[in-house]
Amino acid sequence: MTIGFIGTGIISSYVVTGFCKSGREGIDIIVSPRSRDKSAALAAEFPQMVRVARDNQQVVDEAEWIFIAVLPEQALDVIRELTFTPEKKVINLVPMLDFQKVREIAGPLKLLVDVVPLPFCSQGIGPVVLNPPVDEVKELLSAIGTVVAVERPEQMALLRTVTALMSPYYMLLAKMVGWCCDNGLDEPTARAYVTSFTGALSQVAADWPESLEDLAGEMTPGGLNWQALEYLKGQDNFVEWQKALQDVLERISKK
Ligand SMILES: NC(=O)c1ccc[n+]([C@@H]2O[C@H](COP(=O)([O-])OP(=O)(O)OC[C@H]3O[C@@H](n4cnc5c(N)ncnc54)[C@H](OP(=O)(O)O)[C@@H]3O)[C@@H](O)[C@H]2O)c1
Secondary structure: OEEEEEOOOHHHHHHHHHHHHOOOOOOEEEEOOOOHHHHHHHHHHOOOOEEEOOOHHHHHHHOOEEEEOOOHHHHHHHHHOOOOOOOOEEEEOOOOOOHHHHHHHHOOOOEEEEEEOOHHHHHOOOEEEEEOOOHHHHHHHOOOOEEEEOOOHHHHHHHHHHHHHHHHHHHHHHHHHHHHHHOOOOHHHHHHHHHHHHHHHHHHHHHOOOOHHHHHOOOOOOOHHHHHHHHHHHOOHHHHHHHHHHHHHHHHHHO
């Protein structure tokens, strides 16, 4: 199976690395020459699996699956210069790309879907959002993460919004670790504890059969967790996180 990438930038580098490290048999990857340094680095790191095309058209001609990963303002112009045939399967990574225009420009395609991968797909972990749900695409993307498929573009926008909480979440971890260090613990010990602790919390939440509010309420009345939760609720802390999400969604929706 040949997978092609048009736009070999930051996210394509992660996705290509994810496929190459997935251990899946029979994957052949062809990347567009731009960015030159990144495409050359991928071919050098995975010489058995990755080759650099002469140009974008060679990617389209040789690949069964074609990832589009250029910047939003470049996307339609890049697609306009290419000739597609109806058996091509196109995976778009460009936010809010107008699919009607793509179909007008590219003509019939076997499939055209929206996908949001995240940097950690290079390690085969984390969610990869897909819209609409198509089994063949789910199977392909399961090599690089946990596929979360949604039925409608508006639902995809909500999950795209949640990705804006990566930096705030890392900052929360940094503050927990920093507080431990300020009070006398060494950084490696604090970081090992905090990351293992938060990793376990997420795992438990994923498998918890009831609501997450209910999980948050699983504590001794008047105990330590109760004390911290009541304090943060009193500061409207959780409301602020939802306001941050709402602001990001409004920004995304205006584009
Ligand atoms: N970064 C993420 O985590 C992430 C996650 C999901 C989706 N996305 C989306 O994925 C897209 C790419 O994002 P990115 O972060 O990877 O940005 P990026 O690093 O700037 O990648 C864009 C790439 O497109 C290349 N390019 C420009 N014009 C081209 C052309 N005519 N033909 C072929 N390639 C061309 C650029 O090459 P030059 O350097 O030579 O100009 C660059 O390698 C964006 O639409 C972004 O919103 C990003």
